[in-house]
Amino acid sequence: GSEDLVVMADATGFVTYASASSRRILGAGPSELVGSRLEEVLGDDAGTGSVTLRVSHADDGHRWLRGTVQPVCGDDGRVQQTLCVLTDVTAAVAREKALADSEELFRSAFSGAPIGIALSDFDGRLLRVNAALACLVGRPVGDLLGMTVADITHPDDRAADEANLGEVRSGEVSGHRVAKRYLHADGSPIPVEVHAASVRTAEGEPYCIVAHILASAGADR
Template sequence: MRESEQRFRATFHQAAVGIAHVAIDGSWLLVNQRLCNILGYTPEELQLLTFQDITHPDDLKADLKYFDQILADNIPTYSIEKRYFCKDSSIVWVNVTVSLMRELSGEPKYFISVIEDISERQAALRDRQQWEEQIQASLLEKEVLLKEIYHRVKNNLQVISSLLNLQSAYIKDEQDLIIFRQSQQRIESMALVHEKLYQSQDLAKINFGEYIRDLVASLFAAYEVNEDAIALIINIDDRVFLGLDTAIPCSLIIHELVSNSLKYAFPTGRNGTISINLKKDHKNQITLVVSDDGIGLPSNFDFKNIASLGWLLVDALSNQLSGNIKIQGDMGVEFHLTFTLI
C-alpha cells in the first residue's frame, strides 16, 4: 500500500467526525470508527445497510430530493440536519454534508458524507424552546391577571361613583351637591384610565390622546355643554403613551382644567373655544397646554393661594409628576405643564 494511501486511511478512520463513502444506491461502502460510535454499529453491520434504512422516515424525502439534485449535477454539494436510527433503536440527530465523486468520464462514482453528531445542540434547542414556551405561558397568565385587576379596579371605582350618585339624592345644600358631583367625576376619570388600560394591547400604558378625547367628551356631557356654543380643539401627539402612574395624575389635571373652563370661562350667552395640546419631544419631555378664550383670570390670581380643591389638586399632581407650571390669564386662560416622561 502506498504511503499516501496509508495516510489517507489513518486520517479517515481517526477523524473527529463521522466520514463515509456511500454508493450510488445508498449502501455504505466505507465508514470510519467515529460514525460507528455515533450509530452503534460495527463497520461490517453498517455495510449491510443503506443510508435509507437508518434515516428517519420524516427526513427521508428531503434527503432524497437533495440526493437526486446532486446526481443530476444541479448542485455541487448539500448539507442537511436529519435523524438516524441507531442500532439500539434510539434516535440521533446529525448534520450530514454530502459531495459526489465522479469518474473521469463524469459518471457518478460514490458519495462522500461527513456526519456530525448534533444531538446535544438539538437537545439544547428543545430545552430553549420549552423554556420560551413556559415564559410565554407565564406572560399570558400575567396578562390575563393584569387585565382582570384593571377590570375590577374600574368596576370598583364605578361602584363608588354610583354610591356617590345615590347619596347625592339626599343632599339638600346646592354647594354640597356640586362637591359630590365633582368627586364623582374625578372618580370616573380614574375609572376611564383603568378601562383604557384593560382595552390596550400593551397593558403597561395607554394611548393618551385617545383617552383625552373620551374624557373631555364625558365632561361636555356632564356639564350639558352646547357644542355649537363652545368648540373643542384637541391636538395630541400620537406617540404619547403613558403608564398608570403618569396617566392618572395627567388625567386629573386635564379634568380640573377643562372643568374650570366649562364652569367659569364662558358666562351665559358667551361662545368660545377650549384647546388641549399634548406633545413629546426627542428628549422625552411632555408638554401639556390647556387653554380657553374665555373671560380670563383676575389680575391678582395666584392658584397656590386659592382655597379651591381643584387648583390644590392641580398643584399637588404637577408636583407628583415633577412638572413645571405656567399660567397666563389676561386673555382667556392658558395653562402650561411640562414634565419628563420616565
C-alpha cells in the first residue's frame, strides 16, 4: 500500500529508489536515501525474506518495520536488485512488548505470592494454582490442575461453595468473600478465607474466577 516503505537497491547494494513514505517512516526523503548503502538504511542484519527490523529514524529514535527483503535475479541467476517492502509496525511492537511485560509481571506475582492463588473456570475446575496453595493443601501443583475446587473443599462446605459459584456464574454477583475449610492431602481440615472474583472478557463473556486464599489464624499449616 501507499503507506508502505518501498526501497530498491542495485546489485552492489546502493539504494536506487525510495518511496515518498520514507520521509514519515525514516525521517529522510527519497533524495536523501538514493545513493546510500542499503545496510545504512535497514541495518547490517536485515537479511532476506520475511523480516522484522529495528531501524533508525533521522529525527526520532527508531522504528520497527515488518515486511520482505527480496533479491531479484536476472536470467543468469545473478542478483540484479533488491526489493524491500516494509510496513511501520512500531505501535504494534510496543503493544506486544507491553503485553509481554504484563504477562511476565503476572507470572512473577502469581508464582511468588506468599498467599494461595487459584484460577478456575466457571464450573470450579482448577486451571492454574501457585506454589503457596499447593503447599497449603499438601499436593503438587500438577496434581491440582484438573481437579475442582470441590475436590479440595471440606464436604460440609461444598454446598455453600456451589451456591456461591452459581451466583458468580449467573452474574448475580461479581465475587465473594467466605470463610471455609479446605482439605489437606492427609484429610485434615484447613480453615481459610477466600476472596474470589470473576474475570470476564471485554465482551462481557465469562473467562475465569481468580481466588486469593489466606490460611485463617486458626490454621496450623
